[in-house]
Structures are given as C-alpha cells and as structure tokens.
Amino acid sequence: MTTQTDKQEEGKILGWTLRLGAYGSVALIVLGLFLRFAHEGVGLGFLRAGFLLLMFTPAVRILVAGIVFLRERDYHYAIVSAVVLTVVVLTSVLALVGILPQLEK
C-alpha cells in the first residue's frame, strides 16, 4: 500500500527529473542559438543536443517512475511504466534510426 509520504516522495523525485530536463535542454538550445549566430557554423551541435535532451526527458521520467514504483513494491504500476517505456523507446529507436521515415517513400 502506498502511503502519503511515498506519494510526496514520488512527486519530488519526478518533479526534479522534469525540471532538470526542461531547464537543461532550454539552456543548451539558447547556447546553441547564441553560438550559431556569434560564429557562423558552430552551435548546431548544442542545438541538436538540447532537442535530444528535451525529447528524451519524458522517457527518463517514465524510467524514474518505474524505479520508484519498484522500490515501493507497487508492481502493478511498475509494469504500467514498463509498457509505456517500451512504446516510447521502440518508437524513438525505429524513428531515429530511420526505419519509419523510409516507409514514406
């Protein structure tokens, strides 16, 4: 049974995961834009890194939630997290490795 303190703890851990991801990725994006326009050509790497961090923060949040549920022995929701994580990771691998875009042609 999950207690009230457990839930507060969950909220804190997930809140910080999301906050770090959001601020971190926007910081990288701003840095990338700045560098891109200060010195022609540089900066695109930071920009790309920022967007990857932004797009993968939700996935990390699911992983963290899954670990938290496991530690609380809340197996039902640990499995739910695993299912969501599988869908997300599978989609990202297929899309970013380039299998899905090729379907289009």
Add this chain to the structure above:
Amino acid sequence: MNAEHVTLLLILGFIAGGVGALAGIGGGIIITPILAIYLGVPMHQAIGVSLTAVIATSTATSSVYVEKGLSNIRLGMTLEMATTIGAAMAAIIAGFVDRKTLAVLFSVFMLYTAASLVKKAWDSRHQKVETEIPPYKVKRLSAGLGASLVAGGLSGLLGIGGGPIKVPIMFLFMGIPLRVATATSNFMIGVTAATSAYIYYGRGDIPLLVAGPIVTGVFAGSLISARLASRVRTTYILFLLVFVTLYLAANLLWKVWGGKF
C-alpha cells in the same frame, strides 16, 4: 535565417506561451497556424515545431504540479499507455497526409478549441477556485483509455497537447476533480508529444533553427505567466484567445480554399 528571424520567432513563442499558460492551453494552437500562414513554414514542419514547444511547456509546468501532488501520477501513466500508442500511429499516418488536408483538420480542431474556450470563459465568470481537492475515485477507466487513444492520435497528427479532449473526459466521465484532471493531462502531454516528436524528427520535420527560438520563447512566456496566473482575471484573456483562434482558423481555411497553400 538571420538574427531578425530569430527575434521574431522568440517573440511569437513568448506571446503564445504566455497567453496559452494563462488560458490553460498549450501554445500550439496559435504557433502552428502563424508559422504556416505567415512565415512560409510547411505544414508538417509547423506541426513538428509545435510538438517541441508542447514538450517544453508540459515538462516545465508539470514539474510544479507533480511536486504539489496535483497530478495523479498513477492514472496519468495508465492513460499514457493509450496516448503514446495513438501518438506514434498518428505521427506515422501524418507523413502520408497531404498538407492541405492537415491544414483543414487543424482548422476544425481550432474551431473545437475556440468553442471549449468560450465555455471555459463563461464558467470562469463566477467560479471559485477549488482550494482543496475533494476525495475522488477513478470511474470508467476504459472510457478514459479510449479517449486517451484519440487524444494521443490528435497530438501526433496535429502537434497539439490534446488537453481540450482529455480534461473534459476525466472531469465529466471519470469523476476526477477539474484541477487534478488539468494537472494529470499536463503530466501526460510531455510523453505523448515526445513519442510523435521522434517520428517528426526522424522524418526531418523539426527544423531546429525555427524550433529553437520558438521553444525558448514559449518556455520563458509560460514560466512568467504561470506566476501571474493567480493574479490575472482570465475571462478577458480567454475571450481574446477565442477571437485570435477563430481569426487564424478562418485565414488558414481561406488560404487552402484559394489554393495558395
């Protein structure tokens, strides 16, 4: 692409993010049509850019809701099983849909959003804020899963968060208090939008030099207005947003109709 474009996109993102957060909707409903109608960004790319903005706002704002214990994490993650599948399928399908059809579908969704904003504005005239969350039990989970599949699909197809679909379903059918429904919907949006964003990114539909300033602007705008939200009367902002949404929807349809899209 030069510094002036970047400034323009930053301002657009800032206003869309700020007004969106005050009204309780994502900025996507304004960003996508403006990019597509006035800035010559192809429809699929406008949607891709909007997706990244949606991830940024949802991630930043839900960090606060989650800590305050407003989001129902377990319900949110259960429904995410459906939203992510819907989002992935729709994002793939979007690759096969031509830009005019997407623009028309987007306009229809804008009309729906405008209608839901009118209702929200009307209700907000004399609504007292729920300070305490009443105890509740989740009802009709299967209806919620079905609605989440649809909301995820719309997110993947149109690059929106899908709040105007999920929140009423949770509130009216599943017995979730309005503030919890809003916070839980917000919590789910980041994961849902990210799932479609992978596909748009892989397809080359997220132009980073357009998305960068938009994301930055939206992020700053939504953070600032989240602080103002409790001090500003939202009724007028909601009505303003209704007019903006209707105006943009009409323009988008006009452009498609005239064959200039």
